[in-house]
Amino acid sequence: MIETNYNPDVLACLANLSNDEVFTPPKLVNEMLDMLPADLFCNPNIKFLDPASKTGVFLREIAKRLDKGLEKHIPNKQERINHIFTKQLYGIAITELTALLSRRTVYGSKTANGKYSFCENFDNEQGNIYYERIQHTWENGRCVWCGASRDVYDRGVEAESYAYNFIHTDNPLVFFNEENMKFDVIIGNPPYQLSDGGYGRSAKPLYHKFLQQAKKINPKFLVMIIPDRWFAGGKGLNDFRDQMLSDKRFRKLVDYTSASDIFPGADVPGGVCYFLWDSSYNGETEIEIRNGSQIDTSKRYLNEFDTFIRYSVAVEVIKKIKRLSKSFLSEQVSSRKPFGLATNIRPKSKGDLKLKYYGGYGNYPSNLITVGKDLIPLWKVITSKTSYDHAGQPDKEGKRRVFSTLEILKPNEICTESYIICGAFYTEKECKNLLSYLKTKFTRFLVSQLTFSQDITKDRFAFVPLQDFSEPWTDEKLYKKYGLTEEEIAFIESMIRPMDSTNGESKDE
16 A cells, blocks of 8 residues: 555655754655665664754654664564664654654654554653753853843743753763763754844854764764854854864765755755764765755865855865955955944934935934044945845855845945945045946855855955956956856856846846
């Protein structure tokens, strides 16, 4: 019946709990498991741990492989199942709901010792899938373990605390009452972030804490899927990025530039990646980048630059630029709030300046400006601090536009925090030439290599070389200056959408 009729896997049909707690499709789980040595699943002594179990899909798919791989070691089916579930598979659920769901998936019953459980040898309801509701440990308004905001997460039993067991302890091995517990493989898809109580969708990354905790347990292999935002560091991730890039134990890394390619319906800015970390390995990483139908493969060290560069072609382009250029646009791009004006500032009824804000232009008095006064009389090129591409992700064709707005501000024109200044000059000519430079696919391609979220900040321009802006710039001129090959040019052209060449707000051709 199962072989002849369509039998859908319910775990492939579940909607995500949230964009922070994304269910992992069985197909993706098996892609991740395929990276592990096949002989692991023929060894009755190997122990597996999912430290962030949501549906139990990782443990279920491992159980299938062990069931087949251990047939010769333990011929009796029931004895084999009992051994696998009690001695080899372990999980730590992230909530009470996911604990029940995980046990139902793995054991066939929400209680491990229930009447319908596949395993006969458990004497308790949890089995080897552990969960205990705990509270955050507060200090100065933050949890000392995960950094959660007390204002947001100090709440009663009627609401979930999101104090994840695995990262709220010095030693998660104590959850399992076995002496000398040692996990050979730690695998999973951890929660990605927690709201930090800040403005709008402000959130604190969390996934890196699961990875760091897993390494402390000293497994032989570590396999996880996490957001790509660590590639360029940022909010609480700079140290983690440096640790990741300098770690030569990553045997393989597979990156999806658009998370929706593997997590339908999920909104994970900048894409996601999964990897195989091998404690006995020390060398270059096999890298596979998937951008829609395009696949880029290479083998290299992750720390060639201060940030991770996805594409091997981009690496060669950046190396050529760095050989010829010593100064980069990030040196002149402004920080946020170039005039000290927040995003919610609006024009006044009277004023001697023109204020560019999200809704257009209006009057603003110069006596209220305390920051950036030296920029007021200059010609300026601005861009929106929010990228055109949703969450830094490419479109369906795998292409990006990068900048949502490129515009010139005249002398006595200023802007709110919604924009950053890319350059300021005494002449309109220089301003127009910078504008033409920013619109090139060459420049936007370089900015895109460091943009893994919706934010455009000055550090995104770290690979964009400064030019002589007394002259205009085109892609053809730049390709020639930096000696790019036909292959490199074709790659840039395939990755970046066109923009118009007018001096006002940028629009598609």
